């Protein structure tokens with residue numbers, strides 16, 4: 091869990107995006123603090139309306155860089171003129187706002203709400219199925235707060251899911267530190283059974299998104315899980331399995347509970363069962379013991395498995411963790427590796443979205459977007475934005491068929507058919 095400071099400049103759209111960043115950070119257990127000097131990470135949401143504003147943004151970025159451990163720059167100027175920050179030698183991660191919450195996590199798993207009660211947010215129902223994990227990653231402080239996995243019975247979670255659907259949820263997000271180890275503490279991993287029962291026993295038109303599941307937990311249930319995904323349209327064909335590194339040496343130093351080959355097995359199994367699916371993964375770049383060769387192995391793994399969604403986090407030390415005591419890499423090395431991986435990520439993700447153009451997709455509208463747009467997700471949990479939504483009468487909770495007519499790097503644009 092990180093302490094963060096956020097500053098927002100410019101229009102109401104920027105402010106809305108910052109609110110969403112704050113909401114997601116809060117849901118993941120991070121804490122907002124007053125002032126960058128008390129924060130692990132500062133977030134600068136920039137505006138670029140006039141030249142004077144640009145100069146102010148660059149000046150503020152430099153100040154924040156010197157006042158906090160890590161800096162993330164997002165917003166209009168970051169996306170349109172990210173090079174200016176680099177030209178001024180500002181040491182920051184430059185990200186689309188949607189990527190900020192993941193980057194703040196520093197490779198740790200999200201935390202669930204303390205009482206693990208479901209939350210209904212519009213048509214999205216958030217269902218924490220268990221608390222805790224079975225790992226002890228050397229860079230993680232979340233573990234200190236959450237402990238070992240503690241899994242309520244499947245029946246209890248099915249009832250919570252049913253209550254969410256009855257209350258109006260159209261998308262159920264199954265969350266937990268590590269959903270793949272749900273049930274492990276009771277002697278049997280139960281995620282496939284839970285999904286099957288939600289899909290078959292609950293009446294209604296809804297979708298289920300499975301939250302983060304570490305490769306170590308998924309590997310042993312990969313066949314069952316892929317089969318359940320394939321058999322039930324209710325479940326998005328989406329798996330978030332954070333590999334974190336393409337080097338087994340680094341994974342061992344991180345004390346991850348998987349090896350690279352197991353992650354590749356999972357990808358191959360899902361490829362065998364599903365015609366189309368979305369692989370989401372995370373990489374930590376610049377872990378203290380990561381050599382140039384290790385970094386190249388991570389780059390090669392990314393090229394080989396080509397995830398459609400990738401979170402790249404530049405390693406930073408969290409106090410009280412074992413990794414914080416390791417001798418770190420130089421800032422420039424971390425910066426160079428992070429840039430190389432982020433550039434590769436952009437190419438891989440853009441290619442995946444380019445391939446969507448011209449295809450027809452069934453989507454669920456989940457949220458209002460900016461202006462008169464709505465945010466939708468297709469069966470593989472790829473984000474599709476429909477503009478002029480009121481003309482089509484589309485609102486959150488509706489299902490529609492769209493043709494993909496274009497894309498940005500991390501999402502597509504669709505028009506209802």
Ligand code: SF4
Pocket residue numbers: 197198199223224225226227230231232233267268304
């Ligand atoms: S799996 Fe690792 S990173 Fe995730 S909560 Fe457990 S110890 Fe932390």
